[in-house]
Amino acid sequence: MPSTKEIRGRIKSVKNTSQITRAMQLVAASKMKKAQDAAMSGRAYALLLAEILDSVAGQEIAQTHPLLQAREVKRRGILVIGTDKGLCGPLNGNLFKEVMAIKDDAVYVTIGKKATQFISRTKRPLMADFPLSDKVSYAEVRAIVNYMLELYEDGKIDSIEILYSAFVNTLVQEPTVMRIVPMTGIHDLLEDIKKRYKIDLSDTAGDEREMIFEPSAKEILDELPALYVKQIIFQSLLGAKASEHSARMVAMKSATDNAKNLVSDLTLEYNKARQAAITQEILEIAAATQFN
Incomplete structure (x- = not known):
């Protein structure tokens, strides 16, 4: 299982990508409306x-x-x-x-x-x-x-x-x-x-x-x-x-939605890894106290 540090890095990277695709989606949506109006009017x-x-x-x-x-x-x-x-x-x-x-x-x-x-x-x-x-x-x-x-x-x-x-x-x-x-x-x-x-x-x-x-x-x-x-x-x-x-616009919206889903999955994986690390530490402490 990847370490919590690696998962945090992946989450940050995906969030940055999501921000870029979201910005591109908004730009494309703005241009799309003007282009559609021009195509229809002609x-x-x-x-x-x-x-x-x-x-x-x-x-x-x-x-x-x-x-x-x-x-x-x-x-x-x-x-x-x-x-x-x-x-x-x-x-x-x-x-x-x-x-x-x-x-x-x-x-x-x-x-x-x-x-x-x-x-x-x-x-x-x-x-x-x-x-x-x-x-x-x-x-x-x-x-x-x-x-x-x-x-x-x-x-x-x-x-x-x-x-x-x-x-x-x-x-x-x-x-x-x-x-x-x-x-x-x-x-x-x-x-x-x-x-x-x-x-x-x-x-x-x-x-x-x-x-x-x-x-x-x-x-x-x-x-x-x-x-x-x-x-x-x-x-x-x-x-x-x-x-x-x-x-x-559709492609960037799909990419943004996929990035959000990936962040959710990575966050869940991060929490599991973190909980596993905490549990391991508790077990190690409990084992150490038994030998003292």
């Missing part, structure tokens, strides 16, 4: 853009846009959205399992140090990696999207896909692969977005009215697909951040 705009694009995709002039034209997918371009830091439970592990399941010819662009390290370690072709702040800005997203679109237009990739941890709620984050370019299945993608956001499909019937475009249909359709790509990636990044902070 969904309406992303859905509106998808509905507009779905409405105009059937226009004859829209079929000439390179992002709306069908293309044989020989090499996939996948944007993997990971985290910069660990201590967020199985979030990154679940995401990387999806990467391991990809057997097609693919190249990768990463966001977050963990994703970059994983892609490099597994010797998958890494085209670029981008940093991302806790407060996701549209300027950061613009640089990422422009790079992905450049690869697509140059023929280096035949699709633009996102692999990220979709935010469902505080306890559930789902690793999700979403193909956004080419936009040949925009209607199916729109229905998927509605289901993921839990929107009543009966209230969002398609608009079949004839549209008048200002300043012109060509000018609008030249910009709309790229704007849609930026918004979908931006929304995915917001969701990934909400997932990260939610997973970290």
